[in-house]
Amino acid sequence: MKIKVAKCAGFCFGVKRAINVAEGALKGLKDGDKIYSLGALIHNPQAVEELFKKGLQVVTSPEKxxxxxxxxxxxxxxxEALEEIKKKKLKLVDATCPFVKYAQNIVRELKKDGYRIIIVGDSVHPEVRALNSIxxxxxxxxxxxxxxxxTQNKVNYINEIQKILNEDFSEVKIFNTICNDTSKRQSATRSLLKDCDLMIVIGGKNSANTKRLWQICKESGVDxxxxxxxxxxxxxWFKGxxxxxxxxxxxxxxxxxxxIIERIRRF
Ligand code: SF4
Incomplete structure (x- = not known):
């Protein structure tokens, strides 16, 4: 039984950056200081647990x-959350991924220029909620x-665009805001699907980009x-x-x- 690992495994640039930012802030912590992340810093419960042990508490809103x-x-x-943080004069450390910032800036520009804005994504995901608020x-x-x-699946995005284009409009601007890492990870997964008869997708059950990888695998028909x-x-799962x-x-x-690879090898 062969095991093949996708070329883009492990943390992406934005996640590495967020963890470095948090660890830097935690190192500077003095007795009695409190440090919070607004929502899970990244969507991986095990990694969030490790940060919690180091002192990073997760809160859902700055209200409390x-x-x-x-x-x-x-x-x-x-x-609204950023305004509340400012109003309360809390110290703010921004670990927003630059790719997410790029999408946020596009929304700001479109709003300024009077466009109706359509965001294709999961409406309850924190990234989309932030974009919607802008x-x-x-x-x-x-x-x-x-x-x-x-972290959208490119094929999903193209399908949604096609549906939207049936509407009545005088002008349309379409932006590719899918980050490089997501595109590469999805391509690397599609390549593996050509050779493999079983796929193991590893990641938080709350992680949008992991769920998209799993969707790609399931749609291919490979177990x-x-x-x-x-x-x-x-x-x-590995029998045969x-x-x-x-x-x-x-x-x-x-x-x-x-x-996970070690455990599969032991099987
Ligand atoms: S936008 Fe892309 S690079 Fe940034 S955190 Fe999300 S997956 Fe990682």
Whole structure:
């Protein structure tokens, strides 16, 4: 039985950056200082747990915080939350991924120029909620601006654009805001699917980009499982399989990928 690992496994640039920012802030912590992340810093429960042990607490809103430092996660934060942090004079550390910032800046420009803004993505994901808060109330306009969540599946995005283009408009601007890492990870996963008869997708069950990888695997018809840790592996999955493909989301630590490969080898 062969094991093939996707070329882009392990943390992406934005996640590495967010963890470095948080660890830097945690190092400077003095007795009695409190440090929070607004929402999970990254969408990997095991990595978030490691940061919690070092002192980083997760809060869903700045409402309950009266002092200390708040780290904005790699997904960005809604305008209202940022205003509240400013009003309360809390120290703000921004770990928003630059690719997410890029999408946010496009939304600001479209809003300024009077476009109706369509964001293709998961409406409850923190990145999309932040983008929506920047876009504000939907406006009636014949000018349309379309962007996607940074971790969107390219095929999904193209399908959605085609549907939107059936609407009546005078002008449309379409932006490719899918980040480079997401595109590369999806291509690397598609390559593995050509050779493998079983795919293991590793990453947070709450991670949008991991869920997209799993969707790509499932749609290919190859047997696929989405797991967070080695404890979820089942020996029976590997019976009769000749090539196992391993792919992982952008917030999956390398150490977890290694643990899972070791356990598969033991099977
Ligand atoms: S997946 Fe892309 S947008 Fe999200 S944190 Fe990583 S590099 Fe940034």
């Amino acid at each position: 915080i009266n002092s200390g430092t708040v780290i904005i996660s790699s997904h960005g934060a809604p305008v 876009a504000g109330k939907s406006r009636k306009s014949k000018k349309l601006g379309i962007i996607s969540q940074t 696929s499982f989405h797991i967070e840790t080695e404890l979820e592996l089942k020996k029976v 399989k000749s090539c196992i493909g391993i792919t992982s989301g952008a917030s999956t630590p390398d150490s977890m990928v290694k643990k």
